[in-house]
Amino acid sequence: xxxxxxxxxxxxxxxxxxxxxxxxxxxxxxxxxxxxxxxxxxxxxxxxxxxxxxxxxxxxxxxxxxxxxxxxxxxxxxxxxxxxxxxxxxxxxxxxxxxxxxxxxxxxxxxxxxxxxxxxxxxxxxxxxxxxxxxxxxxxxxxxxxxxxxxxxxxxxxxxxxxxxxxxxxxxxxxxxxxxxxxxxxxxxxxxxxxxxxxxxxxxxxxxxxxxxxxxxxxxxxxxxxxxxxxxxxxxxxxxxxxxxxxxxxxxxxxxxxxxxxxxxxxxxxxxxxxxxxxxxxxxxxxxxxxxxxxxxxxxxxxxxxxxxxxxxxxxxxxxxxxxxxxxxxxxxxxxxxxxxxxxxxx
Amino acid sequence: xxxxxxxxxxxxxxxxxxxxxxxxxxxxxxxxxxxxxxxxxxxxxxxxxxxxxxxxxxxxxxxxxxxxxxxxxxxxxxxxxxxxxxxxxxxxxxxxxxxxxxxxxxxxxxxxxxxxxxxxxxxxxxxxxxxxxxxxxxxxxxxxxxxxxxxxxxxxxxxxxxxxxxxxxxxxxxxxxxxxxxxxxxxxxxxxxxxxxxxxxxxxxxxxxxxxxxxxxxxxxxxxxxxxxxxxxxxxxxxxxxxxxxxxxxxxxxxxxxxxxxxxxxxxxxxxxxxxxxxxxxxxxxxxxxxxxxxxxxxxxxxxxxxxxxxxxxxxxxxxxxxxxxxxxxxxxxxxxxxxxxxxxxx
DNA sequence: CTGAAAGCGCTTACAG
DNA sequence: CTGAAAGCGCTTACAG
Numbered sequence: 001x002x003x004x005x006x007x008x009x010x011x012x013x014x015x016x017x018x019x020x021x022x023x024x025x026x027x028x029x030x031x032x033x034x035x036x037x038x039x040x041x042x043x044x045x046x047x048x049x050x051x052x053x054x055x056x057x058x059x060x061x062x063x064x065x066x067x068x069x070x071x072x073x074x075x076x077x078x079x080x081x082x083x084x085x086x087x088x089x090x091x092x093x094x095x096x097x098x099x100x101x102x103x104x105x106x107x108x109x110x111x112x113x114x115x116x117x118x119x120x121x122x123x124x125x126x127x128x129x130x131x132x133x134x135x136x137x138x139x140x141x142x143x144x145x146x147x148x149x150x151x152x153x154x155x156x157x158x159x160x161x162x163x164x165x166x167x168x169x170x171x172x173x174x175x176x177x178x179x180x181x182x183x184x185x186x187x188x189x190x191x192x193x194x195x196x197x198x199x200x201x202x203x204x205x206x207x208x209x210x211x212x213x214x215x216x217x218x219x220x221x222x223x224x225x226x227x228x229x230x231x232x233x234x235x236x237x238x239x240x241x242x243x244x245x246x247x248x249x250x251x252x253x254x255x256x257x258x259x260x261x262x263x264x265x266x267x268x269x270x271x272x273x274x275x276x277x278x279x280x281x282x283x284x285x286x287x288x289x290x291x292x293x294x295x296x297x298x299x300x301x302x303x304x305x306x307x308x309x310x311x312x313x314x315x316x317x318x319x320x321x322x323x324x325x326x327x328x329x330x331x332x333x334x335x336x337x338x339x340x341x342x343x344x345x346x347x
Numbered sequence: 348x349x350x351x352x353x354x355x356x357x358x359x360x361x362x363x364x365x366x367x368x369x370x371x372x373x374x375x376x377x378x379x380x381x382x383x384x385x386x387x388x389x390x391x392x393x394x395x396x397x398x399x400x401x402x403x404x405x406x407x408x409x410x411x412x413x414x415x416x417x418x419x420x421x422x423x424x425x426x427x428x429x430x431x432x433x434x435x436x437x438x439x440x441x442x443x444x445x446x447x448x449x450x451x452x453x454x455x456x457x458x459x460x461x462x463x464x465x466x467x468x469x470x471x472x473x474x475x476x477x478x479x480x481x482x483x484x485x486x487x488x489x490x491x492x493x494x495x496x497x498x499x500x501x502x503x504x505x506x507x508x509x510x511x512x513x514x515x516x517x518x519x520x521x522x523x524x525x526x527x528x529x530x531x532x533x534x535x536x537x538x539x540x541x542x543x544x545x546x547x548x549x550x551x552x553x554x555x556x557x558x559x560x561x562x563x564x565x566x567x568x569x570x571x572x573x574x575x576x577x578x579x580x581x582x583x584x585x586x587x588x589x590x591x592x593x594x595x596x597x598x599x600x601x602x603x604x605x606x607x608x609x610x611x612x613x614x615x616x617x618x619x620x621x622x623x624x625x626x627x628x629x630x631x632x633x634x635x636x637x638x639x640x641x642x643x644x645x646x647x648x649x650x651x652x653x654x655x656x657x658x659x660x661x662x663x664x665x666x667x668x669x670x671x672x673x674x675x676x677x678x679x680x681x682x683x684x685x686x687x688x689x690x691x692x693x694x
Numbered sequence: 695c696t697g698a699a700a701g702c703g704c705t706t707a708c709a710g
Numbered sequence: 711c712t713g714a715a716a717g718c719g720c721t722t723a724c725a726g
Binding site for chain 1: 424464
C-alpha cells in the first residue's frame, strides 16, 4: 500500500495549504491581532461581542496557535522531560518499573497541562545530547528516573539551573530533591521474616551496586544478619530475571545447605525460582524465597512470591508532584515512602 | 532537604543570568549574526579563521541555540510524537509491549537525531489535546501504538496531513502505513501444534475484540479448528494476566473436559497457568497451554511456556524506519512480519 | 565569503 | 477595552 505523506495538508487540487495564523484570524474577524491573542489566552479584559466574533473566526478557520512562536515569546514550553537511563542492548527492557513510572508520570503531567518529552540517556554521546537539549530551552523542568550512582548526568543537569527532581535517591546528596521508597526498612522486613521462620542460612541476590536501591537493600540485609551472628552469603545480579537465575545457581554451588534467599527485586526472585525448580529444590519447604517490589508478576509465580511492597505508582506520582511544586514554588522536600511485607507462598 | 529551584542559573550574588544569544556570540567574536549562524549550522561557505573565532566565542560563552526560535523560523521541530493509547486506570500498565516499543523507538529516533514526545491518548479530552498538539506544529511526524479499532483518533490525525504511521494494523484500511506481525499465521501455527499433539478439545482465550490483533488471532483459531470439524470454545479476555486467569476459570466451568488452550497473548497464558494450577490440572499432561508473543516472562513460567514468537523489537524498529522514510520520501509501504512457534514445556 | 535586513508567529507593555 | 508597535532568537535570501 502506498500512502501520501506530505508535510502539510493539501487541497483537492494538491495545492499545499498553510495553517492559518493569528494574523489571518484577526483579518477574518476584523479586529487586531492583540484582541485575538487575548481571546485565545482567555484574558478577562475582552468585550463579549469581540470574543464572540473572534471565536467564530477561530473555529471557521480551524486556527491553532503555533507552539514554537508561543514558546519563543513566553520563554516557556509547558514541556517536561522524563529522562530515563537506557541500559545498553535491551538489558531489562521489559522492566515493569519503566512502564509504570513513565506511564504514571505522563498521565499526571498531561493532567497538569504539560507535554512530556521522553529522553533516553545511555551513552556518553546521548548524555551530551540531553545536556544540550535542556540548555536549548526545550523544557521547563525535568525528572530523572533511576539513575545509577556512577552517572555524571545528574550533577551536570543540576548545573543548568532548571527545576529537576529524581525518581529514586541519588548517591550524591544535595543535587536535587528526590522521592524514594524505604529500601533499608523494606530489606530489614524481608530478612527478619526469614529469621522469624527459623531459617538458618540466608543468602541474598544483590542488584547492581552502583544503584542506591541495590546498595541499601544489601546493607540492610548484611546488618540485620550480623545482629544475629549469622554470616552473609551474597551473589551479584543486575535486577534482571536471567541474572537472578544465574546468581541462584552460584549460590547453590557455594552453599548447598542454604535454606533461604532474599532477592533484591522480584525479577531476580523469579529467575531464582526457576533455578531452584531446575535444581529440584522445593519452595518454600527446602528454600524460602522473598523478593522486593511486589510487581504484578509476583502474583503469578508458582509458588506465589512473598515480597516487599514498594509503592511504585505512588512514588512516580509523588515525584511528579515534587517537580510541579519545584517549578511553581522554587523549592521542594525529598520524601521517603514506607514499604510493607506481602506474605504469599514462597516464604 | 531544601533545594533551590530557580528558573535560570544565578551568579554567586543571586543575579539571574540569561542564556547567551546568537547576538552575544556575534558581538564577542566581532562578526555578524549571519556568520555565527552559518558556523553553528556547519555551512561550508565560512572562512576557516571566522569559524575558529566563532567556535571560541561559542565555547567561551557556553552558547546553545534556542530551540523555539529555531523551530519557528525553520518550520520544523526535529521532534516525533509517539502516541500510545492509555488504558483506563492502570489497566495493563506493566505490559511489556509498552516498554519494548517505546524504548526501541526512542532509541532509534534519537540515533536519527530526533527528539521524542510521548503522548498518552486515553479519554476523549486527551484525544482532543493530541489533535491540537499536532496542529500546533510541535512535531514533524507521529507514530501510533496499538490503537484499538474503535478509536477515532487515527482518522482524525490522518487528516492533519502530517506523516503518521501505525505500530499495528488499523481496522480502517488506507489511513496510514503500518507494520504488524502475522497474527493470522501465528495463531494458525499455535492451533495446528495443538492438533498435531492429538488434543481433542481446544479452547481459546481471546484478546479484546476491538483490537485487530485479537480479531485475527481469534479468526485463525476458529478457521483452523473448523477445518478439522471441531467446535470453537471461546472465552474473552483483555490481554491482562488477571483476565486470562478468569477466562480460564470460566472455560473449565463450561467444558471440564478440555485438554488444550490457546491464549491470544502470553500475559493471559500466564494467568491461565495459575488457574490451572489452582484447579489441580497438570500442564501439559492434562491441559496443554500455548501463548502468543514470546515475551521474556514466558521463559520463567512453570512449566515454561510454549508460544508464538512475534518480533516485537523488530516491529518497533520497522515502524520507526517506516516513519522516517515517510517523512523523507513522502511515501512508505506497510509490512507484515513473520511469526514462528517456540516449543517449550507447556504444549 | 560576509553582513544588513526581513521575517517566522506569536505576546505584551504602552498609549489611547 | 482596543490597537499599533516592539521584540522573543533565530535563519535565509539578497546584495555586495
